[in-house]
Amino acid sequence: MNKYQTLMNVALTALAPIIWGSTYIVTTELLPADLPLIASVIRALGAGLVLLLFCKIRPSGIWWGKIAVLGLLNIGLFFYCLFAAAYYLPGGLAALVMSIQPLIVMGLGAIFFKNKLSATHVASAVVGVAGISLLVLNSAVELNWRGVLIGLIGSCSMALGILLTKHWGRPKDMSLLGFTGWQLTLGGLMLLPIAIWYEDFPRAMTALNITGYTYLSLIGGVFGYFVWFRGIEKLNPVITSFLGFFSSVSACLLGYIFLGQSFTQLQIFGSVAIIISVYMARPKSEKQPNELTQEPVESVQR
Incomplete structure (x- = not known):
């Protein structure tokens, strides 16, 4: 993979967190108010079922278990922790807690996959977390340790999901569309009972509600997770995790543009710090995208 291809892969993968923002x-x-878990289920299951319409191949053998684990880590458990942390933690503290994901990727990679730690990556993670704190944190924050713990579990879930997705690869007879679709479907099914327990499905939906759910499923789900899992295949998992920082930048910029929310100098500095950390x-080099896997992508166990 040459430098131009690598940069194109980085740019394409970055679209996922930008859209998720x-x-x-x-x-x-x-969307209807106060139904975040229902929205997550509709996004995951809606996107997964749409993708499976174009993929007739089902997992077989051990791959049922592997894809179920990936669906739990990347979708089901992560979504639940994301919204639960936001419930317990005011302001942008939930985003700050979950922004340490690159550090967790590096730590878990070193412990379980014998990956080499890079001082540059550690330094860039610190810069990125500092940027997130300037972007989303405010002085009125009250610390809730339950929320912090749930946020850390969510970060570990996604971090381990990234590493296992890279380590396991995907079945050789299954397309990336199918691989993405099965993860979204199984993860959504795992999340469904929790959503039903805590929330009620809306009895009626307006045209705006339908538009919002459709956007979350097709753009945020189908397209977002397709390019995300493609990026995990093509790039170093640490690089992929750093791109997640763009989600907070995107959320703040959209709030500023469409909702008239304030964008202070500190937030500008935070956005610049995030961009610097990703840079x-x-x-x-051409070899770096795969160095943490200790083998070329083509030889990863399928």
């Missing part, structure tokens, strides 16, 4: 504004402006973590 629009989830907040879509949820608050287009610091960029691939330095």
Whole structure:
């Protein structure tokens, strides 16, 4: 993979967290109020079932278990922790807690997959977390340790999901569309009982509600997770995790543009710090995107 291809893969993968940053504004402006888990289920199951319409291949053998684990880590458990942390933690503290995901990727990778730690990546993670804190944190924050713990569990869930997705690869007879679709479907099914327990499905939906759910399923789900899992295949998992920082930047920019929310100098500095952190973590050579896997992508166990 040459430098141009690597940069194109980074840019394409970055579209996923940028799109996911629009989830907040879509949820608050287009969807029924106070139903975040229902929205997650509709996004995951809706996107998964749409993708499976184009993929007739089902997992077989051990891959049923592997894809179920990935669906739990990348979708089901992560979505639940994301919304639960937001419930317990005021302001942007939930985003700040979950922004340490690159550090968790590096730590879990070193412990379980014998990946080498890079001082540059650690430094860029610190810069990125500092940028997130400037972007979303305010002085009125009250610390809730239950929310912090749930946020850390969510970060570990997604981090381990990224590493296992990279380590396991995907079945050789299954397309990326099918691989993405099965993860979304199984993860959504795992989340469904929790959503039913805590929330009620809306009895009636307006045209705006339908538009919002459709956007979350097709753009945030189908397209977002397709390019995300493609990026995990093509890029170093640490690089992929750093791109998640763009979600907070996107959310703040959209709030500023469409909702008239304030955008202070500190937030501008935070956005710049996030961009710098991603630049610091960029691939330095053609071989770097796969160095943390300790083998070329083509030889990963299928």
